[in-house]
Amino acid sequence: MTVNWSKKFSERSITMKASAIRELLKLVDSPDIISLAGGMPDPNLFPKETIAKIAKDVFENHGGKALQYGATEGIPSLRETLVKEGLSEGIEGLKKENLIVTTASQQGLDLVAKIFINPGDTIIVEAPSYVGGLQAFHAFQANFVTVPLDDDGIKTDVLEQKLKTLKKDGVNVKFIYLIPNFQNPSGVTLSLQRREEVLDISHKYNVPIIEDDPYGEIRFEGEAYPSLVAMDKIGNVIALRTFSKILAPGLRLGWIIADEEVIKKLVLAKQASDLCSPSATQYIADEFIREGHMRKYLELVRKTYKEKKDTMLKALEKYFPKEVSWTKPEGGMFVWVNAPEYIDTDKLFEEAIKEKVAYVIGSAFYPHGEDKHHIRLNFTLPSKEQIEEGIKRLGNILKRKIK
Amino acid sequence: MTVNWSKKFSERSITMKASAIRELLKLVDSPDIISLAGGMPDPNLFPKETIAKIAKDVFENHGGKALQYGATEGIPSLRETLVKEGLSEGIEGLKKENLIVTTASQQGLDLVAKIFINPGDTIIVEAPSYVGGLQAFHAFQANFVTVPLDDDGIKTDVLEQKLKTLKKDGVNVKFIYLIPNFQNPSGVTLSLQRREEVLDISHKYNVPIIEDDPYGEIRFEGEAYPSLVAMDKIGNVIALRTFSKILAPGLRLGWIIADEEVIKKLVLAKQASDLCSPSATQYIADEFIREGHMRKYLELVRKTYKEKKDTMLKALEKYFPKEVSWTKPEGGMFVWVNAPEYIDTDKLFEEAIKEKVAYVIGSAFYPHGEDKHHIRLNFTLPSKEQIEEGIKRLGNILKRKIK
Numbered sequence: 001m002t003v004n005w006s007k008k009f010s011e012r013s014i015t016m017k018a019s020a021i022r023e024l025l026k027l028v029d030s031p032d033i034i035s036l037a038g039g040m041p042d043p044n045l046f047p048k049e050t051i052a053k054i055a056k057d058v059f060e061n062h063g064g065k066a067l068q069y070g071a072t073e074g075i076p077s078l079r080e081t082l083v084k085e086g087l088s089e090g091i092e093g094l095k096k097e098n099l100i101v102t103t104a105s106q107q108g109l110d111l112v113a114k115i116f117i118n119p120g121d122t123i124i125v126e127a128p129s130y131v132g133g134l135q136a137f138h139a140f141q142a143n144f145v146t147v148p149l150d151d152d153g154i155k156t157d158v159l160e161q162k163l164k165t166l167k168k169d170g171v172n173v174k175f176i177y178l179i180p181n182f183q184n185p186s187g188v189t190l191s192l193q194r195r196e197e198v199l200d201i202s203h204k205y206n207v208p209i210i211e212d213d214p215y216g217e218i219r220f221e222g223e224a225y226p227s228l229v230a231m232d233k234i235g236n237v238i239a240l241r242t243f244s245k246i247l248a249p250g251l252r253l254g255w256i257i258a259d260e261e262v263i264k265k266l267v268l269a270k271q272a273s274d275l276c277s278p279s280a281t282q283y284i285a286d287e288f289i290r291e292g293h294m295r296k297y298l299e300l301v302r303k304t305y306k307e308k309k310d311t312m313l314k315a316l317e318k319y320f321p322k323e324v325s326w327t328k329p330e331g332g333m334f335v336w337v338n339a340p341e342y343i344d345t346d347k348l349f350e351e352a353i354k355e356k357v358a359y360v361i362g363s364a365f366y367p368h369g370e371d372k373h374h375i376r377l378n379f380t381l382p383s384k385e386q387i388e389e390g391i392k393r394l395g396n397i398l399k400r401k402i403k
Numbered sequence: 404m405t406v407n408w409s410k411k412f413s414e415r416s417i418t419m420k421a422s423a424i425r426e427l428l429k430l431v432d433s434p435d436i437i438s439l440a441g442g443m444p445d446p447n448l449f450p451k452e453t454i455a456k457i458a459k460d461v462f463e464n465h466g467g468k469a470l471q472y473g474a475t476e477g478i479p480s481l482r483e484t485l486v487k488e489g490l491s492e493g494i495e496g497l498k499k500e501n502l503i504v505t506t507a508s509q510q511g512l513d514l515v516a517k518i519f520i521n522p523g524d525t526i527i528v529e530a531p532s533y534v535g536g537l538q539a540f541h542a543f544q545a546n547f548v549t550v551p552l553d554d555d556g557i558k559t560d561v562l563e564q565k566l567k568t569l570k571k572d573g574v575n576v577k578f579i580y581l582i583p584n585f586q587n588p589s590g591v592t593l594s595l596q597r598r599e600e601v602l603d604i605s606h607k608y609n610v611p612i613i614e615d616d617p618y619g620e621i622r623f624e625g626e627a628y629p630s631l632v633a634m635d636k637i638g639n640v641i642a643l644r645t646f647s648k649i650l651a652p653g654l655r656l657g658w659i660i661a662d663e664e665v666i667k668k669l670v671l672a673k674q675a676s677d678l679c680s681p682s683a684t685q686y687i688a689d690e691f692i693r694e695g696h697m698r699k700y701l702e703l704v705r706k707t708y709k710e711k712k713d714t715m716l717k718a719l720e721k722y723f724p725k726e727v728s729w730t731k732p733e734g735g736m737f738v739w740v741n742a743p744e745y746i747d748t749d750k751l752f753e754e755a756i757k758e759k760v761a762y763v764i765g766s767a768f769y770p771h772g773e774d775k776h777h778i779r780l781n782f783t784l785p786s787k788e789q790i791e792e793g794i795k796r797l798g799n800i801l802k803r804k805i806k
Contacts, residue, residue, distance in 0.1 A: 003639055005664045008577055008611060010543075013518040016671040040472055048466030055458040063451030067651035069443055103506055103655070106678040114542065115416040119522075135675040139517065140413075174411055208411060236406055248470035250682035252506070252655075261408045268419040272538040275509040278681050279653035 012119075012141050034390035036377045037358045039184065039333055043381075045304055046248055047297050051284060054291070058283045070279040072271050073263075074101025074255070078286040082241075082255050085289070090230040097260045100267060103277045105214055105242035105254040109136035111273065112210055112238060112256075115265045116174045117142045122166065124176040124207070126154050128336075128365030128374065130184045133177055133212060144367035145173075151327075153190030154178060156197040163205045175208045175238070180228060182215040182332025185365045185376035189330065192225050199228060202236050212240045217298055219331035220306035235259035243285055245333070246298060251281035305333070305380055311387045312379040319395030321402045326377075336362075337375040343401050344372045357393040415522075415544050437793035439780045440761045442587065442736055446784075448707060449651055450700050454687060457694070461686045473682040475674050476666075477504025477658070481689040485644075485658050488692070493633040500663045503670060506680045508617055508645035508657040512539035514676065515613055515641060515659075518668045519577045520545045525569065527579040527610070529557050531739075531768030531777065533587045536580055536615060547770035548576075554730075556593030557581060559600040566608045578611045578641070583631060585618040585735025588768045588779035592733065595628050602631060605639050615643045620701055622734035623709035638662035646688055648736070649701060654684035708736070708783055714790045715782040722798030724805045729780075739765075740778040746804050747775045760796040 006014075058066050065075070073079065079096045086094040102108045109132060117123065119141035125134065127146035137144070145166070147159045159176070166173055178198065180190035190198070202209050211228045229239035235258070242254035256266060270276075288294060312335055316326055326337045339345060346361045362374025375394075379387055409417075461469050468478075476482065482499045489497040505511045512535060520526065522544035528537065530549035540547070548569065550562045562579070569576055581601065583593035593601070605612050614631040632642035638661070645657035659669060673679075691697060715738055719729055729740045742748060749764045765777025778797075782790055 002637060003611065003662060004609070005662065005668075007575065008519055009668060010517070010519050010521045010524070012521075013668050013672065016668070016675070043467035043471050046466050046470040048462050048470070051466065051470065052459045052462035055462055056455045059451050059455035059458055063449050063454065064446035065653075067449040067451070067454065067653040068446050069647075069652045103677045103681075107676065110676045114413070116411055116413050118413045118415075121413070132675070132678065139672065139675040172410065206406070208406065234405060244472075248683075249472045250468075250470040252677065252679070252681040252683075259406060259408065265408075265412060265416050265419070269416065269542065272419070272535070272542040273510065273513045273676070274506045274655065275535065276655070278506075278655040278684055280651075280655075280687075281681055281683055284683075 012139055016139060033353065033356045033358055034382060034386045034393070035358045036379075036382060036387070036390045036394070037360045038378055038381055040381045041245060041249065041301070042304060045297075045301055047288075047293060050293055051248070051288065054284050054287045058280070058287060062283060066280050066283040068279060070276045070282065072267050072276050074099070074277065075279055075282045075286070078282045081286050081289050086257060090226055091257065092230075094257065098257055098263060100256050100263050100270065101277050101282060102254045102256055102270070103274055104244055104249065104252045105212065105240050106132050106136065107273065108240040108242075108254050108256050109133050109212070110139070111266050111269045112175070112240070113137050113140040113142070114269045114273070115262070121174050122171050123174050124159065124162065125367060126178060126183065128185050128362065128371065129177065129367070130179055130212065131364050134367050137177070138367070146367060149183065149186055149188055151188055153180060153183070153188055153194050154198065156194055156201060159198070160201050163201065163207065167205060173205070173207045175210050176202060177210045177212065178228070179212045181213055182218065182329050182334070184215070184332070185334050185360070185362070186336040187327040187329030187332055187334045189225070195225060195228060195231055199232055199236070203234060209237045210240065211237050214242045214245045215332035217246045218301060218305060218333070220302040220309070222330035229257055238262055246294070247285060247288060251278070251285055253277060253281055253285050308379040308384060308387060309335070311384045312377065312391060315388050315391035319392045321395070321399045323402050324398055333378055333380045335377045335379060337377060339373045339375065339398065340402070341373050342403060343398070345375050346372055348397065348401070351397055352394060355393045355397055357390045359394065415542055419542060436756065436759045436761055437785060437789045437796070438761045439782075439785060439790070439793045439797070440763045441781055441784055443784045444648060444652065444704070445707060448704055450691075450696060453696050454651070454691065457687050457690045461683075461690060465686060469683050469686040471682060473679045473685065475670050475679050477502070477680060478682055478685045478689070481685045484689050484692050489660060493629055494660065495633075497660065501660055501666060503659050503666050503673065504680050504685060505657045505659055505673070506677055507647050507652065507655045508615065508643050509535050509539065510676065511643040511645075511657050511659050512536050512615070513542070514669050514672045515578070515643070516540050516543040516545070517672045517676070518665070524577050525574050526577050527562065527565065528770060529581060529586065531588050531765065531774065532580065532770075533582055533615065534767050537770050540580070541770070549770060552586065552589055552591055554591055556583060556586070556591055556597050557601065559597055559604060562601070563604050566604065566610065570608060576608070576610045578613050579605060580613045580615065581631070582615045584616055585621065585732050585737070587618070587735070588737050588763070588765070589739040590730040590732030590735055590737045592628070598628060598631060598634055602635055602639070606637060612640045613643065614640050617645045617648045618735035620649045621704060621708060621736070623705040623712070625733035632660055641665055649697070650688060650691060654681070654688055656680060656684055656688050711782040711787060711790060712738070714787045715780065715794060718791050718794035722795045724798070724802045726805050727801055736781055736783045738780045738782060740780060742776045742778065742801065743805070744776050745806060746801070748778050749775055751800065751804070754800055755797060758796045758800055760793045762797065
């Protein structure tokens with residue numbers, strides 16, 4: 001007698017799919033494949049020595065606290081630091097009651113889903129959007145309504161049109177999920193005018209915004225816009241931030257800024273999810289900021305990623321067929337490639353692997369997988385040589401497909 | 404215009420309650436209150452110097468990996484270590500495919516809830532049971548059926564009776580949640596005979612067992628019984644383990660051992676929940692075990708906790724009225740006090756705080772809060788002096804209540 005697990009699993013788990021990205025990453029573990037997939041920072045930049053020094057000091061001198069359970073909201077000193085950073089960014093009136101530390105941004109997404117989404121509830125997401133966000137919301141059985149992007153971010157006219165229709169139909173839209181800066185996967189940034197429009201629409205239709213901003217600090221050219229949470233005056237924005245891109249993902253730390261009432265619910269949800277985030281890494285991250293290392297590290301990150309991005313854009317010009325276009329991000333980690341509609345990038349992936357180059361299939365970023373002619377390219381993890389060679393290989397494959 | 408969040412929150416979040424323990428802990432933050440509440444290890448025992456040394460080495464020499472994203476399943480070397488430990492414990496045929504690293508045990512509970520529980524699904528829990536487990540399952544809107552404990556653990560006759568009735572009623576019971584060793588809050592241990600009975604019942608009714616075992620290694624006297632996952636031969640047991648009690652909760656690390664099919668679902672659920680557990684602390688914990696520090700540390704923990712437990716039992720004999728009884732745990736962290744039924748320990752709590760001593764109200768450990776004459780006492784965090792004085796204060800309060 002063996003266990004028939006399928007009779008026990010929950011409905012939500014039956015439709016859970018392996019992230020296309022994660023599954024594909026397993027394929028590309030082979031060292032001779034050049035991976036332009038993934039979304040990892042460049043580990044060569046990690047401030048290893050500084051963190052080693054800080055960690056030693058933290059465990060030696062504050063080990064009693066750093067190794068102990070911490071408050072669900074986060075350790076007080078880190079929250080204080082993050083409030084200070086938020087205030088200097090222009091988030092008026094920010095208090096520690098508006099902030100919870102999370103086990104990185106992915107947990108932020110999970111907790112937001114937990115406190116807002118009943119099975120079948122409607123949410124609005126960009127198309128394309130971050131796979132991890134879609135997964136987190138899918139796990140709570142959300143109903144996805146998509147709004148397309150252009151070079152200025154989410155198309156606000158379509159957004160308003162859809163909200164109007166949904167309102168007429170009596171649908172209580174739970175939130176709008178946006179990645180305003182160097183969007184994953186598209187690399188586009190929400191323009192200032194669109195930011196104002198999105199906030200107006202959010203107020204008018206009384207739908208909160210989830211502002212997921214992992215890349216805002218990784219701007220290497222052009223002018224930065226204020227975040228939605230800083231522009232918003234009524235507490236309608238729930239902002240998700242993370243240390244994964246500005247310091248190191250291996251610490252598993254992020255934070256959420258929101259209305260006090262929302263934070264209270266998030267705290268309850270987090271208690272049930274993992275009690276608290278690692279005190280050990282919270283103390284390390286806090287000390288890293290307090291000692292003033294962050295700005296210097298970010299300068300190095302921006303400089304290096306800009307060079308890698310430039311390398312990729314140059315290679316794209318050189319090797320990609322003229323029928324293919326791509327975004328030119330001013331920050332972040334990704335370039336989004338638009339192939340002619342007759343090229344199915346899901347199918348192309350196998351060929352790419354044969355030619356020893358990997359990317360992420362565009363369809364992974366659509367909740368209904370409807371778009372199949374995009375490619376996401378990462379320029380932060382591979383070396384410049386790998387970028388050049390990888391784009392060359394991919395360009396050759398694409399050229400063969402052009403009709 | 405302000406946001407009306409209550410119209411947006413999910414049904415599950417509306418009934419989420421603050422953990423009684425966590426809320427009460429806020430009250431007892433005052434330094435002049437002796438807290439016998441909480442469930443924290445003694446931070447004076449943490450191997451701070453060893454971890455400081457290991458952390459420095461890990462970040463200096465393996466920083467590229469320790470600060471990077473890791474596999475959702477956990478970093479390979481830690482999984483390898485944990486498989487080795489599991490095999491030497493007697494879990495036959497254990498492979499890495501049967502194991503996932505979690506962000507401590509609380510996440511284990513959350514993930515289990517996520518993959519098994521639809522709103523309204525029935526699960527069986529001990530009464531009393533761990534608050535965090537109840538919270539995790541409550542967040543997924545489980546329907547709780549309770550089975551009482553005695554000195555040998557869960558009453559298997561009642562368990563079978565309830566399963567029989569539920570089967571007759573066509574209810575698909577999703578799992579039985581058990582804490583077999585030094586149960587939280589009761590301190591009792593499931594006897595060997597009961598272990599066999601529980602497994603037989605689990606097989607007969609085809610209901611998986613969630614074996615939550617944070618305290619198994621913290622046995623300071625008496626004979627250890629094999630774990631349910633080691634005794635089980637058909638893969639019906641899902642075992643939750645944690646580093647929180649055997650090393651340090653601030654690392655936020657635990658693991659789950661289960662059938663491969665279950666692990667696959669847990670991996671998908673974890674991807675959506677937090678992508679991966681902290682690589683930083685996984686490398687540290689792995690190295691701590693590999694360098695052979697664990698056994699020595701556990702010896703110190705067991706010795707110290709035994710002394711503290713003995714101090715508490717002696718003080719209970721000395722100061723508590725004879726109408727009150729309590730468990731005599733052979734390990735773990737808690738003593739469970741049984742007051743006469745006419746003493747409402749919820750109400751008593753306020754008086755205790757006035758007299759500068761804190762405990763956890765027994766009702767917190769019942770899904771329906773029905774039992775109000777128990778008290779949970781922790782002996783690992785307070786000093787021996789605090790234990791003696793705290794029990795004295797509590798004894799005086801109880802004596803005044805005896806009719």
